[in-house]
Amino acid sequence: CWKKEELEKLIHICHKNNITIISDEIHSDLIRNNHQHTSMLSLTDKVISCFSPSKTFNLAGMSTSFIVIPDKEMREKYLKTLHGLHIAHGNLFGPVATEIAYGQGEEWYIQVWDYLQNNIDYAIDFCKKHIPTIDVVAPEATYLLWLDCRKISTSHEVLQDIFVNKLKLGLNNGIDFGNAGEGFMRMNVACPRKTLEIAMNKLKGINAFATNN
Incomplete structure (x- = not known):
C-alpha cells in the first residue's frame, strides 16, 4: 500500500x-x-x-x-x-x-476476504517449508503474490519455460510489469483451496531447477 x-x-x-x-x-x-x-x-x-x-x-x-x-x-x-x-x-x-x-454484499465480502487471506498465508507458509528456492513477497493488499525466483534464474524466458512447459503452471511473468519484474512471477491465489494445493505441489518441482540455470 x-x-x-x-x-x-x-x-x-x-x-x-x-x-x-x-x-x-x-x-x-x-x-x-x-x-x-x-x-x-x-x-x-x-x-x-x-x-x-x-x-x-x-x-x-x-x-x-x-x-x-x-x-x-x-x-x-x-x-x-x-x-x-x-x-x-x-x-x-x-x-x-x-x-x-x-x-x-458485506457479509459475502467479509467471508471471501477471510478465505483468500488464509490462502495467502497457506501459500507463503508452503514456500517457506517446501520451496527454499523461491522467496515470497508477502502482500500488503490483494490476493496476488510475487514470487522471487532469482535463485532459479533471472531470465524471464527461462522462468516462462520452466513454469509453463515443465511445471504446467500459468502465472504472470514479472517482466510484463516492467524491467524490475525480471526474475519474478506473479501468482493469483483467489481460487478454491484444493486448486491452490494442486498448484503449490506442482510448484515444489521448481527445486529441481535450482542449479541448472
Whole structure:
C-alpha cells in the first residue's frame, strides 16, 4: 500500500510537471493486516480514480467499472472523449450488479476476504517449508503474490519455460510489469483451496531447477 507521504510526493511531482494522475484503486477493498489504503481522492481533486466491483466481488463478467473525477474541467474532457469514441454505454446488468454488491454484499465480502487471506498465508507458509528456492513477497493488499525466483534464474524466458512447459503452471511473468519484474512471477491465489494445493505441489518441482540455470 502506498503511504500518504509517498502519494503526496508523487502528486507534487505530477502537478509540477503537468502530468495527469490516473489512480487504479480497483483492489482498494482488499487490504491485509494493519495496512491502510489511502485514496488519491482524499489528497487531490486533480485525479482520475478508477474503481470496479470485479476484484472484490468477483464480477469481472459484468464488464463494469466506475471512475471518479472531482475536477469539472477534467471530467468534461474525459466525457467528451468517451462519447467521441462511442464507448460511454455499459451493459444493462453491470450497474445493477454493482449497486447490489456494494449495498448488500458485506457479509459475502467479509467471508471471501477471510478465505483468500488464509490462502495467502497457506501459500507463503508452503514456500517457506517446501520451496527454499523461491522467496515470497508477502502482500500488503490483494490476493496476488510475487514470487522471487532469482535463485532459479533471472531470465524471464527461462522462468516462462520452466513454469509453463515443465511445471504446467500459468502465472504472470514479472517482466510484463516492467524491467524490475525480471526474475519474478506473479501468482493469483483467489481460487478454491484444493486448486491452490494442486498448484503449490506442482510448484515444489521448481527445486529441481535450482542449479541448472
